[in-house]
Amino acid sequence: MSTTDEAVRALLLLMPRLVGRAKRVPVPEQLRSFAPRHLSLLSYLLFDGPMTVNELADRLEVAPTTVSLMVGELGRAGVLERAEDEQDRRRRIVSVTEARRPAIEDWLARGARAWRVALDPLTPAERALFVATLRTYESALE
Template identity: 30%
Template sequence: MSPTVTPPSPTPERADTSPNLATEASDLRMATFRLARRLRSQRSVDSMSDGQFAVLAALSVHGPHTLGELADRERVSAPSMNRTVNCLEEGGYLSRTPDEDDRRKVNIALTDAGRTVVDETVRRRDEWLEASLAALTPAQRETLHDAAAIMREVAAR
């Protein structure tokens, strides 16, 4: 009877510190930046800045905010957010209304025109990305599907 051999226990995975990791990180950063830039270019209002659209999108997803809440969410100063909100209000994309419980507060919300901008921009971006994905092979699309999950994991760290 032969002796029982116990397989070695798996070694815990360690972070890769190879010189190629820096190159891989740079390549991923640049590819992500280029894709984001292409997606941002698909907008329904060409004159609207990315920051202005981000405010509309935040209001669309999270509902009405005060000026301070919007500034915190977008990580900008209150005076900077006030300029952005003023511009969007002048364009008819959002409205300000006094808070019913605290008259010192003003709630900022999307108007129908603002919601249309968000919806149309999202539609254009999805349409562009879908057309781009359609030009890829099924294997490439599967790779991107897997990469999207990994990118969400990295972004959550």
């Protein structure tokens, strides 16, 4: 791409196809009523491990009450569980239940594989620039 306008045109044509393909990834049966709006929450718990509601709220950039409601919904469905924090018994740690973990991992695996194919050839600096660019794009849309 020689100009910014050419790159913008290419991305405007590409983005709807990317979103369309992402939406066609089948959601596991037991997650169909929750998965689309809880994808980021489930991803954080799988990739980063169990954490508190406040930690999830910070990462998702939403209020803790919003996360608490989502965790409650997913907990009633048997997707998430809350356990007492061993270091501070006043805190609750949220994690994916072992019964639902395989379905969630399988669901996210296709996207993770595709990102690895796209990102592996890049240098660490190029990967960081790519992620920063997508974040800037997201912010500019708001």
